[in-house]
Amino acid sequence: MTDATRGAISLQVNGAEHRIDVDNRRTLLDALREDTGHTGPKKGCDFGQCGACTILVDGRRVVSCLTLAVAAQGSEITTVEGLAEKDELRPVQEAFVRLDGLQCGFCTPGQLCSAVGVLAEHAAGWPSAVTADVSPDCPHPPLDADEVRERMSGNLCRCGAYPSIVRAVLDAADERAEVAR
Amino acid sequence: MTTHPQVIDGLGATPSIGSPRTRVEGEDKVSGKARYAGDVQVERLAHGAVVTATVARGRISGIDDRATLASPGVIGVIDHRNALRLNKETGSPFFGPDGQLQLLQDDRVSHGGQPVALVVAETPEQARAGAELLRVSCVEEPHDIAFGPNHQAVRPALTAFGPDADKGDLEAELAASAVVVDERYMTPAQHACAMEPHTATVWQEGVVLRAIDSNQAPYGVAATLATLFGKPLPEVRVQCEQVGGGFGSKTGVGPQLILATMAAVLLDRPVRVALTREEVFLTTSARPRTDQRVRLGADAGGRLRAIGHEATFEISGKAEFIENCVEIAKTLYAADAIRTRLSVVPLDILPVASVRAPGTAPGSFALESAMDELAERLEMDPLELRRRNEPETGPVSGLPFTSRRFQLCLTEGARRFGWAGRDHRPRRTRQGRLLVGTGMAGTSFLTTAFPSSATITAEPDGTFTVAIAAIDIGTGARTALRAIAADALGVGWDSVHLKIGDSAIGPAWQSGGSLGTTSWGWAIVAAARDLLARLESGPALPVSVTSDTTEEIMSRPHRERHSYSAVFAEVTVDPATGEVRVRRLVGRFAVGRVVNPLMVRSQLTGGMVMGLSIALQEEIVHDEASGRHVNADFADYHFAANADVPFIDADFVDDHEPDDPLGLKGPGEIGTVAVAAAIANAVWHATGKRQRELPIRLDRVIED
Numbered sequence: 002m003t004d005a006t007r008g009a010i011s012l013q014v015n016g017a018e019h020r021i022d023v024d025n026r027r028t029l030l031d032a033l034r035e036d037t038g039h040t041g042p043k044k045g046c047d048f049g050q051c052g053a054c055t056i057l058v059d060g061r062r063v064v065s066c067l068t069l070a071v072a073a074q075g076s077e078i079t080t081v082e083g084l085a086e087k088d089e090l091r092p093v094q095e096a097f098v099r100l101d102g103l104q105c106g107f108c109t110p111g112q113l114c115s116a117v118g119v120l121a122e123h124a125a126g127w128p129s130a131v132t133a134d135v136s137p138d139c140p141h142p143p144l145d146a147d148e149v150r151e152r153m154s155g156n157l158c159r160c161g162a163y164p165s166i167v168r169a170v171l172d173a174a175d176e177r178a179e180v181a182r
Numbered sequence: 183m184t185t186h187p188q189v190i191d192g193l194g195a196t197p198s199i200g201s202p203r204t205r206v207e208g209e210d211k212v213s214g215k216a217r218y219a220g221d222v223q224v225e226r227l228a229h230g231a232v233v234t235a236t237v238a239r240g241r242i243s244g245i246d247d248r249a250t251l252a253s254p255g256v257i258g259v260i261d262h263r264n265a266l267r268l269n270k271e272t273g274s275p276f277f278g279p280d281g282q283l284q285l286l287q288d289d290r291v292s293h294g295g296q297p298v299a300l301v302v303a304e305t306p307e308q309a310r311a312g313a314e315l316l317r318v319s320c321v322e323e324p325h326d327i328a329f330g331p332n333h334q335a336v337r338p339a340l341t342a343f344g345p346d347a348d349k350g351d352l353e354a355e356l357a358a359s360a361v362v363v364d365e366r367y368m369t370p371a372q373h374a375c376a377m378e379p380h381t382a383t384v385w386q387e388g389v390v391l392r393a394i395d396s397n398q399a400p401y402g403v404a405a406t407l408a409t410l411f412g413k414p415l416p417e418v419r420v421q422c423e424q425v426g427g428g429f430g431s432k433t434g435v436g437p438q439l440i441l442a443t444m445a446a447v448l449l450d451r452p453v454r455v456a457l458t459r460e461e462v463f464l465t466t467s468a469r470p471r472t473d474q475r476v477r478l479g480a481d482a483g484g485r486l487r488a489i490g491h492e493a494t495f496e497i498s499g500k501a502e503f504i505e506n507c508v509e510i511a512k513t514l515y516a517a518d519a520i521r522t523r524l525s526v527v528p529l530d531i532l533p534v535a536s537v538r539a540p541g542t543a544p545g546s547f548a549l550e551s552a553m554d555e556l557a558e559r560l561e562m563d564p565l566e567l568r569r570r571n572e573p574e575t576g577p578v579s580g581l582p583f584t585s586r587r588f589q590l591c592l593t594e595g596a597r598r599f600g601w602a603g604r605d606h607r608p609r610r611t612r613q614g615r616l617l618v619g620t621g622m623a624g625t626s627f628l629t630t631a632f633p634s635s636a637t638i639t640a641e642p643d644g645t646f647t648v649a650i651a652a653i654d655i656g657t658g659a660r661t662a663l664r665a666i667a668a669d670a671l672g673v674g675w676d677s678v679h680l681k682i683g684d685s686a687i688g689p690a691w692q693s694g695g696s697l698g699t700t701s702w703g704w705a706i707v708a709a710a711r712d713l714l715a716r717l718e719s720g721p722a723l724p725v726s727v728t729s730d731t732t733e734e735i736m737s738r739p740h741r742e743r744h745s746y747s748a749v750f751a752e753v754t755v756d757p758a759t760g761e762v763r764v765r766r767l768v769g770r771f772a773v774g775r776v777v778n779p780l781m782v783r784s785q786l787t788g789g790m791v792m793g794l795s796i797a798l799q800e801e802i803v804h805d806e807a808s809g810r811h812v813n814a815d816f817a818d819y820h821f822a823a824n825a826d827v828p829f830i831d832a833d834f835v836d837d838h839e840p841d842d843p844l845g846l847k848g849p850g851e852i853g854t855v856a857v858a859a860a861i862a863n864a865v866w867h868a869t870g871k872r873q874r875e876l877p878i879r880l881d882r883v884i885e886d
């Protein structure tokens with residue numbers, strides 16, 4: 002059933018293809034939650050102001066409530082459900098559990114996708130607002146608590162789990178550095 | 183960086199209480215499997231969109247729904263003309279009938295943002311589009327939202343939380359004091375802002391009304407919903423697996439549940455109402471504005487002679503509430519005269535209600551700021567001032583304290599923070615362009631337990647199933663209650679299955695008042711005790727026992743039971759921009775025996791983060807002309823983001839509550855208290871300027 006207000010689209014979510022028929026006004030967040038069965042991403046505001054709906058689109062952090070589903074065709078979408086590798090939690094997921102980087106858990110899917118994005122952005126050499134030296138020849142500074150706080154500030158947590166979220170992201174960064182060594 | 187807490191991952195360890203075990207549902211929460219009220223898939227689900235009033239007071243003169251009903255996918259419109267009639271007496275045992283529950287009952291509009299209709303459609307987009315087409319005409323009437331202690335309608339608050347204190351002769355003691363503080367403190371309305379917007383999914387199953395709803399009290403909500411809709415309680419069942427935070431805002435029957443219930447019944451369809459973030463601000467209760475006067479009098483040695491605390495707060499004309507700002511003044515310090523007054527001003531606003539640490543959060547800001555001002559005038563260490571006024575018994579009640587560990591919190595907190603050697607004079611430290619200051623504050627927080635029931639079944643396979651209508655809104659209740667049950671039954675962690683989040687289990691207290699774990703834990707202990715006695719005769723399994731704690735709890739002696747805390751803050755102030763940054767926060771808490779140190783530390787830390795937000799950021803703003811709440815989103819209503827929060831050192835001192843079978847007190851809210859005063863006192867220490875109004879905004883700090 003396709004009319005002027007609806008369209009048939011295909012979304013690549015966590016490696017699987019989903020052919021769905023959606024209202025053209027449908028956000029990517031609603032398409033994931035209502036049409037493809039991915040209720041991991043959460044709707045905290047629907048306004049791009051809280052980060053609960055954060056997912057990865059082609060590896061980059063995106064607030065899915067401000068993205069139209071029809072615009073996400075052809076992209077690789079990763080939600081919190083797709084972070085684990087072969088049913089093994091990723092180090093950052095495991096660190097969130099072990100260090101209690103969550104309470105109610107409602108912001109957590111967004112925090113985790115954001116954290117994965119932050120680790121990748123930092124590894125790729127992207128600076129943040131608190132990076133002291135952004136000159137191209139400056140050696141790549143390590144991820145420290147201030148960097149994590151700044152880079153994770155698009156994800157609100159009303160339970161106030163921030164201190165343990167920072168610990169968990171640093172813990173995962175350490176682990177990754179060890180693997181790289 | 184602080185060290186990581188030690189964590190035990192292994193299962194089957196006994197005893198379970200005291201073990202820093204990770205959250206039972208932790209793995210579900212980090213992999214997107216945890217199910218919240220809006221995540222449940224239901225066949226034939228219809229979606230409701232709320233229409234809210236654009237005037238603050240008036241009468242609905244007409245509703246034109248023709249365009250809405252003609253809009254694609256719209257199934258129906260519910261407004262005061264066709265809504266189900268609700269029981270007007272429904273309310274709370276503390277505050278009486280609650281007019282906020284009476285949605286769509288008549289043509290009156292009594293506050294801006296009041297729900298006036300629900301549009302139901304096949305999809306959320308269609309419902310929203312239909313709602314935008316609904317034409318609601320209103321005859322506007324003059325509104326009054328001008329809050330102040332001299333408002334002509336000011337009157338005494340209800341006394342359900344105890345009478346005003348009138349110990350000694352306040353005026354005489356003030357007159358005889360060597361040093362007096364007499365100041366006014368103001369706090370704005372604040373919102374709970376739980377990250378999960380209130381969401382309900384409701385359907386009918388035969389005569390039974392089924393609901394999956396984000397709330398803090400499955401049993402209480404079901405009971406109130408039954409009364410409201412005139413149904414027997416067994417025909418109402420409210421469930422929820424996970425709740426995305428509450429902080430007081432989900433203790434009662436929310437508008438999402440009332441509207442979804444009406445729609446499900448009237449349209450005979452399963453209906454979901456998920457409030458938008460704006461609707462959460464407009465239709466779910468806030469903490470009221472307060473205006474407080476504190477008078478303190480002391481002799482030259484810092485011994486308090488007089489404590490006067492008068493607090494006025496706003497309420498709606500539709501529902502009573504008690505923002506008990508004066509609770510601490512009645513119990514924290516000894517004084518010859520203690521006088522408290524609590525007054526309300528009814529206005530044309532959304533009814534107010536509990537937000538994390540109701541009363542004590544704004545009340546401690548006033549009292550503990552005034553204590554700092556007293557120390558300043560005495561030229562005394564504010565910590566020392568608090569040492570010199572330790573009461574032997576309840577200063578007003580005369581009752582004995584059960585476990586009073588305030589001094590220990592002060593000592594341990596001061597040591598960890600490095601308070602000794604502080605120069606108590608203001609504006610002494612400058613680092614570059616920043617002024618640096620430190621401050622402290624303390625508090626007490628009432629603790630008790632409320633009657634609840636629990637059922638435990640001894641299963642044939644040797645395990646135990648524990649059922650209690652508790653709820654885990656992020657507190658860690660699921661993990662804590664399982665530990666309590668394992669220890670109470672004397673078995674390993676693995677032998678216990680826990681069922682919560684279902685009103686059908688039986689009466690139980692809410693996740694509120696910092697009393698979830700104390701109330702539910704007690705019921706589990708009672709049921710375990712009764713079941714173990716039953717098992718002695720070797721009955722055939724399974725065997726179930728249900729126990730209720732009403733009698734045990736009600737027969738406890740009257741005593742002063744409180745948690746305690748001391749909070750220390752270091753701030754920097756940029757006088758050129760007015761920006762206050764918190765560098766360090768240390769909190770020491772006496773919260774009874776700690777069931778799970780990992781989770782309790784998280785809860786206390788999170789409470790302190792909220793306290794930081796209250797100090798520096800949070801403020802509901804109403805437009806005087808329209809009466810409308812104008813900052814109803816996260817871009818304009820600010821609370822702390824990650825970069826606002828330093829590493830926080832929250833820890834416990836040794837404590838045990840003798841009047842609780844497990845030695846517990848509640849850690850849920852005390853973390854939020856005392857933080858705003860500690861930060862305000864630190865800002866004074868940095869700048870020399872007192873901050874008597876929250877939040878401590880840039881414009882209140884900036885210097886010429």
Ligand code: FES
Pocket residue numbers: 043044045046047048049050051052053054055064065066067
């Ligand atoms: S739901 Fe997308 S940012 Fe809040």
Ligand code: FES
Pocket residue numbers: 102103104105106107108109157158159160161162377426427656
């Ligand atoms: S864990 Fe509750 S909002 Fe972050």
